[in-house]
Amino acid sequence: MINWKKISKGMPPVKSYSDDRVPTVEEIQKLIEHPDRRIKTIVLVMVSSGVRVGSWDFLQWKHVVPIERNGVVMAAKILIKNTKINNRSYYSFITPEAYASLNAWMDFS
Numbered sequence: 182m183i184n185w186k187k188i189s190k191g192m193p194p195v196k197s198y199s200d201d202r203v204p205t206v207e208e209i210q211k212l213i214e215h216p217d218r219r220i221k222t223i224v225l226v227m228v229s230s231g232v233r234v235g236s237w238d239f240l241q242w243k244h245v246v247p248i249e250r251n252g253v254v255m256a257a258k259i260l261i262k263n264t265k266i267n268n269r270s271y272y273s274f275i276t277p278e279a280y281a282s283l284n285a286w287m288d289f290s
Contacts, residue, residue, distance in 0.1 A: 204228075222286045225279035226259075232273065235264035242287055247280055254280055 212224045226232060232240075239262035246258045257280040263269040275283070 218282075218286055218289065222279075222282040225282050226275055229276040229279045230259055230261070230273040232259070232261050233264055236261050239264075245275075245280070245283065248274075256280070257283075 209224060209228060213221050215221065223237075227234075240259075244260040247254045248256045248258060254277050256277060257275045259273050259275055260270055261273055263271060
């Protein structure tokens with residue numbers, strides 16, 4: 182039998198490397214109401230896919246593929262470059278609202 186209390190006393194204390202927290206719904210709504218269309222798009226994509234800020238530099242329009250059923254966009258698959266591990270990419274998904282906002286942004290620019 183292992184006595185975890187004695188083992189944990191000999192371990193160094195856990196360090197908190199960041200004070201990150203999940204944004205509240207009210208904070209997200211306030212950001213989405215911002216008049217700049219880029220802010221709304223960035224917030225919607227980041228919240229729905231979990232993409233890091235550094236991955237935006239590598240994102241291209243060809244990496245976003247809509248998933249349709251009966252002519253209606255249900256979601257979109259997005260290829261994201263992992264900025265923590267070199268030469269690695271992964272797939273994530275974004276909501277239809279995030280895809281519509283991203284599509285409107287691309288049509289505008």
